């Protein structure tokens with residue numbers, strides 16, 4: 001039985017966009033990561049390249065790279081768009097060195113391949129991932145933004161052992177996909193329990209209570225092995241850990257959540 005919290009730290013914690021609060025200072029980023037590692041939250045996701053650079057600096061400052069399980073996606077810096085959040089790029093052979101350099105490490109624990117519809121290119125990315133696993137530069141590979149049809153890529157010789165998708169009370173379209181993935185023995189990671197925090201504002205009630213209910217809905221789902229949350233304040237780490245301790249939703253809380261979903265509609 002794994003007694004680690006079902007919580008991972010999202011990389012949007014390290015950037016200003018896509019969240020509720022202003023960007024955390026470097027000192028605050030170090031406190032957030034230290035609070036996570038101290039409490040068994042070792043999976044740290046990095047989506048955009050800016051997040052890899054930020055996490056690399058934090059882990060170097062803390063001297064705790066080996067305690068972290070780094071997850072990294074194929075979003076890369078593009079010329080002339082250094083300050084932008086640019087979309088995913090198909091992995092090519094040179095990308096692993098770029099990512100390792102940005103993270104200041106010599107291996108990535110989970111390399112995430114953002115799924116797409118180009119079968120030839122996706123198969124090439126899977127081959128690259130297998131090669132990088134054999135070389136030891138990545139420990140395992142995952143498919144991100146997974147859709148049901150993407151599970152067709154997970155064959156016996158596939159490097160994929162984990163899948164990720166946004167999954168929260170307002171966005172449940174990944175449910176069937178996650179159910180199938182579990183039957184295939186894949187680790188399932190749900191992202192965005194608070195819909196970037198924006199849903200907490202839209203609900204318009206006690207934010208802490210809303211966050212508590214939304215996180216417990218996702219984390220206590222039998223389909224979910226880990227929930228990735230971005231936190232720009234170190235105190236959210238203790239708050240969210242306390243939330244997980246409270247267990248599954250009561251009937252009353254579940255009814256309250258459904259009333260929010262009915263009022264605001266599903267995403």
Ligand SMILES: NC(=O)c1ccc[n+]([C@@H]2O[C@H](COP(=O)([O-])OP(=O)(O)OC[C@H]3O[C@@H](n4cnc5c(N)ncnc54)[C@H](OP(=O)(O)O)[C@@H]3O)[C@@H](O)[C@H]2O)c1
Nearest residue numbers: 010011012019020021192193194195196197211229230232
């Ligand atoms: N959503 C996607 O499509 C997607 C895609 C790829 C990867 N990811 C990964 O998933 C991670 C999480 O997703 P997300 O950032 O979209 O959304 P999220 O984790 O649902 O929401 C993050 C927001 O929730 C707030 N928050 C955290 N704990 C809270 C609490 N206890 N009470 C009140 N507010 C709280 C944070 O506020 P502060 O700003 O105050 O900290 C932050 O603004 C990302 O960082 C990324 O690593 C997501």
